[in-house]
Amino acid sequence: MANDRVIELLRKAYSDEIETVMNYQTNAIVLDGVRAEEIKESLQTDIQEELGHAELLGQRLKQLGAQPPGSAEFVARQDSLQPPEESTDVISVIEGVLDAEEDAIGTYRDLIDAAEDNDDPVTEDIAVTILSDEEAHRTEFQGFRKEYRSD
Numbered sequence: 001m002a003n004d005r006v007i008e009l010l011r012k013a014y015s016d017e018i019e020t021v022m023n024y025q026t027n028a029i030v031l032d033g034v035r036a037e038e039i040k041e042s043l044q045t046d047i048q049e050e051l052g053h054a055e056l057l058g059q060r061l062k063q064l065g066a067q068p069p070g071s072a073e074f075v076a077r078q079d080s081l082q083p084p085e086e087s088t089d090v091i092s093v094i095e096g097v098l099d100a101e102e103d104a105i106g107t108y109r110d111l112i113d114a115a116e117d118n119d120d121p122v123t124e125d126i127a128v129t130i131l132s133d134e135e136a137h138r139t140e141f142q143g144f145r146k147e148y149r150s151d
Helices: 004-030 034-063 090-117 121-149
Strands: none
Touching (some): 004 034, 004 090, 034 090, 034 121, 090 121
């Protein structure tokens, strides 16, 4: 049986991925304007990647004798990724994505450490793979931030 910390982090990561899907979808719908199109397209593309992450995490939880959390256990944490009051406020969405990515990166680094400490190379490998995706997404949105702030 897996260590409780590994299970706890897998469940947090799963919930975070599902919340990210919801927020990316909502922001992709809500944003308006020519400047928003590139951000909307990126968010829509990343939704499928985030769903894939949730699937991997959920399957790993099942393999470890646990299960992913359902909606009754869900606690929203991505305050900065909520849709902006002004539908053309692209910068607030970019900042929200960066906050969410930083949180995810921290969670996956913690999961890597916990998996390594508990001799769980499968979970460690999953976390390393997803961490790479999250770091790439952060880099993309750091570029968007530079571009949009210079306008």
